[in-house]
Amino acid sequence: MRTLIQADYVVGLQDGAHRLLSPGCVVIENEAITHVGPTWNRPADQRIHLPGRLILPGLIDLHLHAGVLAFGRLYADQGRPELFGAGYLEYGAPAENAPAFGPEPAEAGALALAEALLSGSTTVVEFGGETGIAPRNLVAAAGLLGLRLYTAPGFRSARYRTTQDGRLAYEWDRRAGEAGLDEAVSFIEQHDLSAGGRIRGMLFPLQADTCDADLLRRVMDAADRLRVPVHLHAAQGVVEVHEMLRRTGLTPLRWLDELGILRPNTIVAHAIFHDAHPLVAVGSEDLGRLARSRATVAHCAVAMARRGIALRSFASYRRRGIRVALGTDTFPHDMLQEMRIAAYLGRVVDGSVNVAGPWEALTAATIDAADALGRPDLGRLAPGAKGDLVAIDLRSVHFGAVYDPVASLIACGTARDVEHVWVDGRMVVRDRRLLTIDPGPWREAAQTTAEAAWRDATRRDAAERGAEQISGLAPRRWQDSEEHLE
Ligand SMILES: [Zn+2]
Known part of the structure; x- marks a missing residue:
């Protein structure tokens, strides 16, 4: 299986350093990269065209x-x-x-x-x-x-401990x-x-x-x-x-x-x-x-x-x-x-x-x-490297006009701009969603666990402070007053 990914911007490896190709393409065969360059004129089983996107190594x-x-x-x-x-x-x-x-x-x-x-x-x-x-x-x-x-x-x-004093x-x-x-x-x-x-x-x-x-x-x-x-x-x-x-x-x-x-x-x-x-x-x-x-x-x-x-x-x-x-x-x-x-x-x-x-x-x-x-096979887009890639959508409003896409990414990018992700040549994130699993229940379990831990805070804290005292949130909570209730 040979996949060709073409994008307006690709960060490829040349002479040991990242260089910008604009436009550029990456060819992946099975799990590894076989070609990185401005063009690819030979056959491919799958062609993915990504205008306005930046392709980076994972x-x-x-x-x-x-x-x-x-x-x-x-x-x-x-x-x-x-x-x-x-x-x-x-x-x-x-x-x-x-x-x-x-x-x-x-x-x-x-x-x-x-x-x-x-x-x-x-x-x-x-x-x-x-x-x-x-x-x-x-x-x-x-x-x-x-x-x-x-x-x-x-x-x-040794374990860290806090003494009573x-x-x-x-x-x-x-x-x-x-x-x-x-x-x-x-x-x-x-x-x-x-x-x-x-x-x-x-x-x-x-x-x-x-x-x-x-x-x-x-x-x-x-x-x-x-x-x-x-x-x-x-x-x-x-x-x-x-x-x-x-x-x-x-x-x-x-x-x-x-x-x-x-x-x-x-x-x-x-x-x-x-x-x-x-x-x-x-x-x-x-x-x-x-x-x-x-x-x-x-x-x-x-x-x-x-x-x-x-x-x-x-x-x-x-x-x-x-x-x-x-x-x-x-x-x-x-x-x-x-x-x-x-x-x-x-x-x-x-x-x-x-x-x-x-x-x-x-x-x-x-x-x-x-x-x-x-790992010379990670962190770069070059023949022989693993097919670990990220596509960033630079067409969002907050990027404005793009001159150097890497400079735009560092100045304006957030995690939400990561559109697609491949690992070992396999797409695992598409259109900002995991292709493998819905993490929603994981987040709910995390919230439940954290709330239980916060309720239990005094037992772990040497000064026996509760979650509100530790976080300093208590003074900032909304205070009801008689006046407002009338
Ligand atoms: Zn650490």
Whole structure:
């Protein structure tokens, strides 16, 4: 089966970089791309003509937490000052003896994957089922949706806790970390390369400050044996940096580098608080180490911006030779918004209009993420690459006149502009709808789960706050008064 897709704009790969074809075409045979160029004059079994559309390689969301994240949605806009804006510790460090994340229903995880796919992400890295969704349920959902998914159960040697007097504490259980690694290895042995190769494994030691050195050394041995990437959170909060400086005398990035954890197949989520960051200011070596290691930073600009935090900076990391790819983290899972905010904040931080351009943002969301996964067959439209494509409708009113379609996309595009999506040459989204399943019931299940979690908020919170107190919504609710009732 040979399919020819013709469009007014196609982003193809030439000399290792994205280039604009206008008009252009892509030929897919079975699951792979066999031709990208201005024209195709030979036979095709199926011809799809898409005027006014932009064809991009499928986007890669390199860091996503699937699930309702009910507590994240309460705490995201505020937090205690002693946590320096680290919202994840507000909900990720429950009161002592209180329940941790989840468990969340399978539907909540499936909903997040559906959202990502509808937004043009054809490959998603789900971070170890950390929100309490069992990775086997995510594998099932990705199979239903036709999405490309990297996942496996995450693990760690310690859990975050909040003590009664409000301090961050670590509840160590090294055996649980070892057992978690063993479980992840067998999960990967069982699922890697299933669903026609669309399901892949990855090792997720959850955070630099919750894993001990022995566990991380074992992780690297397992990664070599299984030939899978390693992905962990590090340098994501000031409190974490202080903790690691106290515990080891080193910043998290330096500690990981000296342990041999930063390698070309390692993905570091966030990596924001390096030693020269103004809120850390204890050295000037971390970014050089990161660049030399050839590890990848999974930058989640939107989730960080919600906490008032930005990478310092998107352009300067890349200029130093650090590979920076993008992820949507907690919510929403909209890679178009992610590219825009990464680029705009990159300019704000550098105080320059001449950095972090739209093509650079697109490269981070495609080629760089694929390289982090060791996948030259993803993130680009070229012969031999997988048939993972996205068609964006640029004819909507909000695009106005289009000169550079990638610049228009980054400036004006939203997830709703993603019209069609193909994975492995198979159409899985048509006319903005999933062809495989109706996600409506998944959203209803997610709402029910979240409402139950919010009702239960006081039990998890160290200060025994309820959902209204945590979210600050109470003072803003409509107040009935006698006057209005008359
Ligand atoms: Zn994360």
